[in-house]
Amino acid sequence: MASRKKLQGLVAATITPMTPDGQINLPVIRQYVDYLISKQNVKNIFVNGTTGEGLALSVQERKQLAEEWVRQGKDKLDHMIIHVGALSLPESQELARHAAAIGASGIAVIAPFFFKPTNKDELIAFLREVAAEAPALPFYYYHIPHLTGVKIRVEELLDGIKEQIPTFQGVKFSDMDLLDLAQCINKNDREELVFLYGVDEVRASLAFAIFIVIFSTYNYLGQKNNMMLQAFAQHDLSLARKYQFLTGEFLNFVIKLGFGVAQTKAVMTFVSGIPMGPPRFPLVKASEEFIANAKAKLNSIVWPTD
Numbered sequence: 001m002a003s004r005k006k007l008q009g010l011v012a013a014t015i016t017p018m019t020p021d022g023q024i025n026l027p028v029i030r031q032y033v034d035y036l037i038s039k040q041n042v043k044n045i046f047v048n049g050t051t052g053e054g055l056a057l058s059v060q061e062r063k064q065l066a067e068e069w070v071r072q073g074k075d076k077l078d079h080m081i082i083h084v085g086a087l088s089l090p091e092s093q094e095l096a097r098h099a100a101a102i103g104a105s106g107i108a109v110i111a112p113f114f115f116k117p118t119n120k121d122e123l124i125a126f127l128r129e130v131a132a133e134a135p136a137l138p139f140y141y142y143h144i145p146h147l148t149g150v151k152i153r154v155e156e157l158l159d160g161i162k163e164q165i166p167t168f169q170g171v172k173f174s175d176m177d178l179l180d181l182a183q184c185i186n187k188n189d190r191e192e193l194v195f196l197y198g199v200d201e202v203r204a205s206l207a208f209a210i211f212i213v214i215f216s217t218y219n220y221l222g223q224k225n226n227m228m229l230q231a232f233a234q235h236d237l238s239l240a241r242k243y244q245f246l247t248g249e250f251l252n253f254v255i256k257l258g259f260g261v262a263q264t265k266a267v268m269t270f271v272s273g274i275p276m277g278p279p280r281f282p283l284v285k286a287s288e289e290f291i292a293n294a295k296a297k298l299n300s301i302v303w304p305t306d
């Protein structure tokens with residue numbers, strides 16, 4: 001079974017590498033793991049989430065990816081959380097059992113978003129049925145209402161959830177409602193529940209004293225964000241702000257160009273040298289214009305350590 005170290009530090013929302021014809025590219029995962037550790041100092045991953053195009057993959061592909069990440073990350077990565085959410089409860093349960101069998105560190109589940117739960121009790125009932133299939137693994141709810149349309153506030157969801165889901169460990173919070181997040185943190189001891197903040201565009205982690213953050217940008221800007229957190233821990237707020245503003249400057253630039261999974265794959269490819277390939281349809285690959293502009297912008301940034 002995977003390490004049960006306390007989850008802390010940066011968590012990379014992993015990209016799913018694909019071949020030019022759109023098949024998952026398992027052989028590059030080993031290089032990807034080594035890159036995250038050696039170049040970005042990132043040792044926690046979240047697999048098959050939104051950035052990883054999890055819901056665009058078949059169940060078999062999701063299993064293959066999870067197996068390869070766990071195989072290559074064993075004794076190297078600290079935490080390997082596998083997203084097992086699906087529209088079908090049996091599929092989600094199957095993926096949860098699989099994650100437990102291969103030695104994942106934890107599982108996460110998105111709310112079903114075609115036939116949606118309409119209230120807290122319905123959502124918890126769905127989550128409970130999935131969590132029960134991996135009773136030894138920490139369980140996280142993946143809250144991303146702008147994609148699921150399930151707008152049940154997390155503050156409300158947390159009330160009594162541990163009694164129904166004993167393995168409940170926390171929330172991957174991918175929402176702009178910072179008031180909801182603040183209330184969750186205020187009402188719950190951070191030593192007990194974990195809040196993994198997941199919106200790259202909103203870098204409020206330092207203000208909220210959240211040191212578990214899960215971003216897609218940590219795939220290629222992880223080391224810069226680690227430097228920011230180190231400066232903050234050493235009470236060098238001026239240096240921490242420099243790193244925060246510079247990473248935000250790049251993100252603001254690419255968002256204006258149109259930034260999603262395809263563009264993330266393109267940036268990761270030119271920064272790391274690892275081929276991430278195209279996204280799966282209906283997404284289309286990033287334009288050459290985007291790649292050229294993003295590369296020029298990133299190269300133009302002067303980091304404090306340069």
